[in-house]
Amino acid sequence: MNILDTESPYIDVYSDVIIEAGDNNYIIPECIVTDNSNEQIGCSIDDSELDINTLGVYLVYYSATDSSGNEAIVKSMEIVVIDTLAPVFNSEVNSLT
Numbered sequence: 001m002n003i004l005d006t007e008s009p010y011i012d013v014y015s016d017v018i019i020e021a022g023d024n025n026y027i028i029p030e031c032i033v034t035d036n037s038n039e040q041i042g043c044s045i046d047d048s049e050l051d052i053n054t055l056g057v058y059l060v061y062y063s064a065t066d067s068s069g070n071e072a073i074v075k076s077m078e079i080v081v082i083d084t085l086a087p088v089f090n091s092e093v094n095s096l097t
Contacts, residue, residue: 005068009035016078032064
């Protein structure tokens, strides 16, 4: 008797993320993938549209495939790039005497 797995895994993503513009230490959260086979499945992350140096809203896409070749419905998460830091001015005081 052959048992076929025809059920796609399910991807669950975290809530949207806010990143400070220019922050190179940002972390895009992983996703959680569940499958009827109980195997541990990782997800692929496509963040190719994300530009942390430009303010805006970007979509990051998550995908996953189980060992039977069943593909999950692609999920997306919004990454919002903001600028909340005040500018820092450096100036030298020159004496005119």
